[in-house]
Every structure is written in structure tokens, then in C-alpha cells.
Amino acid sequence: MRVGCPKEIKNNEFRVGLTPGSVREYVAHGHEVIVETNAGLGIDADDGVYQAAGAKIVASARDVFDQSDMIVKVKEPQPSEWAMLREDQILYTYLHLAPDPEQTKGLVESGCTAVAYETVTDDHGGLPLLAPMSEVAGRLSIQAGATALEKVNGGRGVMLGGVPGVLPGKVTIIGGGVVGLNAAKMAAGLGAEVTMLDRSIPRLRQLDDIFNGRVRTRYSTIEALEHEVFSADLTIGAVLVAGAAAPKLVTREMLSGMKKGSVIVDVAIDQGGCFETSHATTHSEPTFEVDGVIHYCVANMPGAVPVTSTHALNNATLHYGLQLADKGLKAIAEDRHLRAGLNVHRGRITNKPVAEALGYELAEADTVLKVA
């Protein structure tokens, strides 16, 4: 198969779909790999490094899309990209379709087969291709939140760790999955007072075991949420219902109960965000203020640390990428975890939460894939 990797074009996105190491693996499987010039500059890999790994370098994204059977990316395709996709092409990348009707329409109209990293599953009930970026974003969320809390950045001027004789800042984390766990590790490491909320009691038990009393856990009711968010200096939004738009757990009305200059980092923004007042921001303008509360809502947080993120992402995406390249649609038909990743196929929506969120008729992945 011809496997193509264009340069990412989202605002301040420096990751790349394939590392040179991944290129070598595809080539070792007998595939041709086509990489756009300068695609890897954000991870210190120039065209020569990709060529040494066996890639062919082409001058433009158009060349990559024209010459490839499968496109491997990081972020959801932008309008100029979905216009280049074709019916016989596989797209393998993050999509986050539920809150994004325009992109969904673009992919449906292209006729391509789109596999979303964030809905591929594993045997343990996890999302293995989302997890590495959730680890990165969870850890970054505390760095971003601590910076936004500085007075010069509009925050209330609290240092999360405190100092001897002065109480630490308070961090509330809504959602104790991969993002939440990694945020809690960083916040606790800085010396902050940390509370995590979740709706899953088994997960709260696990978190309690992991932190052994260093972090408080609380079942997430409206009352508990209000109490923990109103008293927080920094609140992290980290909930997920796989594939679906994030539930709006913190309403605009609730902002009036929060401390002036407190900060929210809505990591769940890529699924629409779990604060009613959130809207996606970019690394060039990451924050805005509503009712005295600073909002940080960058939808591609890991793009800020592309070296770490690209390698972590490739570690997770390579296995299924090779399956797709080796077997094409048959790989999706044969593997239920890859089938869970299928969101769009030849103009049909095959992911239930996406179909429900955007009013499309659901086409079941197993029936729509007529593979001999």
C-alpha cells in the first residue's frame, strides 16, 4: 500500500503522523511511504532523516493525498484536507466528530474510510490510541493552569505548591480517567491540594489506591461538583463518554460561585468541552475570560510538546496502522477494536455517539464493510 503523511496544518501543531522509526516499519512491511517536505521539522527530523528511513519526499500535501491509499495524520483534517480525500482512501487520525458537524459533512461527502484514533478500543475497556495524548495533556494541564494562575496572566496570583507557612493552591479535577490521573500526579507533585471527581466508583477506588490518601476522591454529584469547583483555584475538565460530545457539567451560572481569577483548563474541549462557557482556543491565544474566570481550552495541547507527543503517539498507532496498510478494509472487518475506530465509511456514519450527536442514521460497521 502507498502510505502518505502530510505536514500538520492546524494552528501551532508541530506533531507529525509518522516518525522516521515508523516509516522504517511500514517499509519493512513492503509499503511505500510518501511524506510531505518538512513534515517532521517539529520533531527535529528533516527530509534527509525520512529519506534514510525509506520515505519518498514530495513537495505538497496535494502530492501526498494524490499518491496515497492511506493518509496517516495527527489532528482532524482541516477543510483544505478533507477536500482532497477520496472514496478509495483510508484516513487514520484523530477526528473528534461529535462536536464538529462541518468536518463530519466534509468526510461524509469525500466518501473516504475514516478511522478515529480516539474511538479505537482495547481488551481492557480503554482507548489505547487516545491514552498517550491524554497522558501528555493531563500533565500539561497543570503547567498551563499554573501559568494562567499567575497575576500577570490574569489569574488570582496563587502558587499551587504554596510555601512553608502558606497554604497550597487547590486543584479540582473532574473526570479521573487518563487525563485526570496524570493531572493529579503533576498537581500532587507540585504540592497542591487535589480533589478528583468521577462517576465511576470502581475508578474512584483505583485512584484512592494509587494515591494512598495524597489525593481526595469524591463521587460526582451536582452538589459535590459545586462544592469542589467553587473552592478551587484551578479546575481541570477531564470527562469523557467515548465518541460523544462532553456533558456540560459546569454551567455559566456556576461561574458566579467561583473565585475571581481562578482558572479552568477544559481538556475535554476536543469533544466540545465540559464547561458551558468553553470554546476551543489555540496555542497562539490559549485563554479567555468569562465572569472573572480564566478559561484555557486548547484543543491540541500535546502539539506544544511535539517531540514527546509524536513518539508517544506513534508507539500506540503503529500496530493498527500496519494492520491497515497490510490488509486494507479487511483489517477493520476482522478486528473489533479497529472496527470501534471506524467513524465514517463511504458516506455513512458508523459510530453510534457521532450519529446520535449529529442526527445521522447509524450504519453498523460490521454490516457496512462488505469485505470478501
Ligand SMILES: NC(=O)C1=CN([C@@H]2O[C@H](COP(=O)(O)OP(=O)(O)OC[C@H]3O[C@@H](n4cnc5c(N)ncnc54)[C@H](O)[C@@H]3O)[C@@H](O)[C@H]2O)C=CC1
Ligand atoms: N485538549 C487536548 O489536547 C486533549 C484532549 N483530550 C480529551 O480529554 C478528555 C478525557 O480523556 P481521557 O482521560 O483519556 O478519558 P478517559 O475515558 O480515560 O476518562 C474519562 C473519565 O471521565 C469520567 N466521566 C464520564 N462522565 C462523567 C461525569 N458526568 N462526571 C464525572 N466523571 C465522568 C469517566 O468515568 C472516566 O473515568 C477526552 O475528551 C479526550 O479527547 C485528550 C488528549 C488531548
Ligand SMILES: CC(=O)C(=O)O
Ligand atoms: C487527542 C487530541 O485531541 C490531541 O492529541 O490533539
Ligand SMILES: [Mg+2]
Ligand atoms: Mg475540530
